[in-house]
Amino acid sequence: MVLKELSKLSVPQSIYYAKELDSNDPLDRFKTEFYIPEHSIYMDGNSLGLLSKRAESALLQSMEDWKTHGINGWTDAKQPWFYMAEELGKMTAPLIGAKEEETITTGSITTNLHQMLSTFYKPNGTKTKILADSLTFPSDIYAIKAQLDLHGLQPKEHLIQVTSSDGRTINEDDIINEMTNEVSLVLLPSVLYRSGQLLDIKKITKAAHEKNIIIGFDLAHSIGVVPHELHNWGVDFAVWCTYKYLNSGPGGVGGLFVHEKHLGLKPGLAGWFGSKKDVQFDMSHDLEHAQSAGAFQIGTPHIFSMSTLNGSLEIFSEAGIHQIREKSLKLTRYLMELTSLKLHHYGFTIANPDEDLRRGGHVCLEHPEAARICKALKNNGVIPDFRSPNVIRLAPIALYTSFEDVWNVVQTLEEIMDSKEYEQFTNHRNIIA
Numbered sequence: 103m104v105l106k107e108l109s110k111l112s113v114p115q116s117i118y119y120a121k122e123l124d125s126n127d128p129l130d131r132f133k134t135e136f137y138i139p140e141h142s143i144y145m146d147g148n149s150l151g152l153l154s155k156r157a158e159s160a161l162l163q164s165m166e167d168w169k170t171h172g173i174n175g176w177t178d179a180k181q182p183w184f185y186m187a188e189e190l191g192k193m194t195a196p197l198i199g200a201k202e203e204e205t206i207t208t209g210s211i212t213t214n215l216h217q218m219l220s221t222f223y224k225p226n227g228t229k230t231k232i233l234a235d236s237l238t239f240p241s242d243i244y245a246i247k248a249q250l251d252l253h254g255l256q257p258k259e260h261l262i263q264v265t266s267s268d269g270r271t272i273n274e275d276d277i278i279n280e281m282t283n284e285v286s287l288v289l290l291p292s293v294l295y296r297s298g299q300l301l302d303i304k305k306i307t308k309a310a311h312e313k314n315i316i317i318g319f320d321l322a323h324s325i326g327v328v329p330h331e332l333h334n335w336g337v338d339f340a341v342w343c344t345y346k347y348l349n350s351g352p353g354g355v356g357g358l359f360v361h362e363k364h365l366g367l368k369p370g371l372a373g374w375f376g377s378k379k380d381v382q383f384d385m386s387h388d389l390e391h392a393q394s395a396g397a398f399q400i401g402t403p404h405i406f407s408m409s410t411l412n413g414s415l416e417i418f419s420e421a422g423i424h425q426i427r428e429k430s431l432k433l434t435r436y437l438m439e440l441t442s443l444k445l446h447h448y449g450f451t452i453a454n455p456d457e458d459l460r461r462g463g464h465v466c467l468e469h470p471e472a473a474r475i476c477k478a479l480k481n482n483g484v485i486p487d488f489r490s491p492n493v494i495r496l497a498p499i500a501l502y503t504s505f506e507d508v509w510n511v512v513q514t515l516e517e518i519m520d521s522k523e524y525e526q527f528t529n530h531r532n533i534i535a
């Protein structure tokens with residue numbers, strides 16, 4: 103998006119307006135539930151969400167259960183470990199518009215992608231190709247290429263990556279045009295991780311099914327910030343992580359969705375935790391896999407890396423995903439408008455789509471000096487996210503970012519640009535960016 107003309111914008115340039123927005127915010131009360139790093143404004147909740155007090159107590163509860171019950175914690179813990187993945191799946195279902203049995207908490211995005219691809223990708227005759235996009239997160243592409251290799255198929259020939267005309271966004275019609283009779287499976291992100299573009303999942307899914315193509319989505323950047331209707335849209339499968347918007351903590355266990363119509367399918371990667379629960383401990387060498395999404399689990403669930411979700415998902419259930427989306431859109435709109443008004447002459451470009459329907463939860467600013475501007479922001483207590491070579495991602499989080507925070511972030515950016523403070527830093531990324 104080209105920065106808007108000043109005259110088109112009406113947002114008042116005053117901290118009092120930000121405070122007024124906060125005083126009318128129904129989600130305002132959740133902010134005090136989170137540990138916000140001291141003296142900082144956290145704008146990186148789309149990479150690693152913050153710890154809530156409820157997530158902390160839930161983890162401590164699991165530790166306590168281990169202390170008290172030893173192995174009996176599998177059944178006697180407050181949140182019995184044996185059923186935790188299924189229970190958390192049920193709590194996740196409303197966030198993605200899924201039935202309870204279609205959802206399970208397990209694995210990471212990448213391992214779940216391997217599970218989904220090995221289950222759903224069945225190259226047959228000339229229908230062998232996997233369709234993805236050229237802007238997606240690298241791990242997703244690594245998984246696709248590895249799965250093609252396992253089938254003895256060359257990624258060069260069998261992986262099609264839809265290109266972008268502007269280097270930031272992907273046109274849905276370009277995706278649909280690539281859905282030829284040779285395509286067996288489509289894998290796309292719901293929200294593109296760099297630009298924050300939200301794809302039209304419903305429309306793309308319908309087009310895929312008209313061509314008899316299996317379609318799955320990576321919800322890394324939409325779960326917990328954008329509502330979904332995966333069941334009604336007929337999406338075949340989906341995967342996500344929980345350490346971004348769902349605030350489960352570093353390495354928190356992810357999840358997957360398999361549509362009801364596919365439940366009962368044999369998992370591509372089998373393991374004993376995919377078993378029907380009542381027969382798992384019969385220890386038979388013939389797996390009787392569950393008839394729910396639970397079938398796609400492999401080994402013992404990582405209890406300490408998922409129990410935080412018991413607390414965290416409770417917050418989502420109270421706040422409601424629609425209310426979260428509404429505030430998130432207001433926050434990102436406010437951030438974009440203030441940026442346009444106050445920063446337009448410093449060479450920033452807003453790279454995410456402007457329309458609410460096409461925007462995820464973060465704002466993507468581009469600037470040739472982005473790396474050093476991010477360092478200067480950190481030096482001033484604002485925690486952004488840098489994506490090489492020129493992207494500053496700013497994610498105001500509905501549960502713990504206020505409108506006043508957004509105002510202050512833009513003020514800080516303006517000061518850094520005015521004083522040229524960023525010139526004190528090198529324009530290279532750090533090891534983690």
Ligand SMILES: *Cc1c(COP(=O)(O)O)cnc(C)c1O
Binds near residue numbers: 241242295322323
């Ligand atoms: C964050 C992210 C990942 C990370 O995958 P993990 O297996 O959870 O490490 C993968 N894909 C996308 C689109 C992401 O945004």
